[in-house]
Amino acid sequence: METKIDCDQEIMECLAPMKTNESTITNPLQVKVKDIIIGGHEVVVIAGPCAVESMQQLTETAVSVRESNAKILRGGAFKPRSSPYSFQGLGEEGLKMLSEISKKTGMPVVTEVMDTRQIEVVSKYADMLQVGSRNMQNYPLLKEVGMTRKPVLLKRGMMATIEEFLLAAEYILNQGNDQVVLCERGIRTFETSTRNTLDLSAVPMLKHRSQLPVIVDPSHGTGLRWMVPSMAKAAVAAGADGLIMEVHYHPEIALCDGQQSLSLTEFAQLMSDLKKIAQAVGRDMF
């Protein structure tokens, strides 16, 4: 019990943009990705394929999700795959495709950086740097993205507590980069029926303890396409500032995470449903 209190106090003291007590909860931070604001009145949706596979795949998916009012395009070029024999991403080739589509569609792009040695090249093409779940405790990487002036999407480690998650964010913040978005993406539990257990209680807890915007990834959080809409709606109802979701023009032939990717029509339907949920909780969407 004593240890717990000590840890909390340590966090309260060290996290500059974090809430210090209930009465100072006045000024939530907003993160700007080009002209898109995360953490404002509008719930922002980031959508796109798990991995960039080809120009055709990316173009068709991007054009369609933009039509459905997604504001930021996602797509991995450097993929952290469990098996070294799985598709590892197109690397810089994929980054170039993202940048080209970004120019064509006007959507900013977020993509993962897995290694400090990739920061320079990823920063050249992307508008936001994603630090993935597997790297949430890669402290040299956190420090280095903290030294850039790019907004950062920090995903919760699959085994990380809320406290460890906030302290990971602190590594970025204390390098002078306050443009950090926290992303709940599911944690490992004893449950095996879903890919991860999506911890939606993280949303109010993170918002209670920090001023950073909080978004939810129901794709990796469930691993099941059919479950994504329910959890996406629940996330918005719980107060999430946004969602990141995997969408593919043909999920059945996706090179990565097809089983959890929404089709273009499923995504379009979900977006119109989400708008109603957002409005019901005093927010808006597009």
Ligand code: PEP
């Ligand atoms: C991703 O979003 O592409 C990804 C790999 O997610 P996570 O790091 O949450 O597993």
Ligand code: MN
């Ligand atoms: Mn994925």
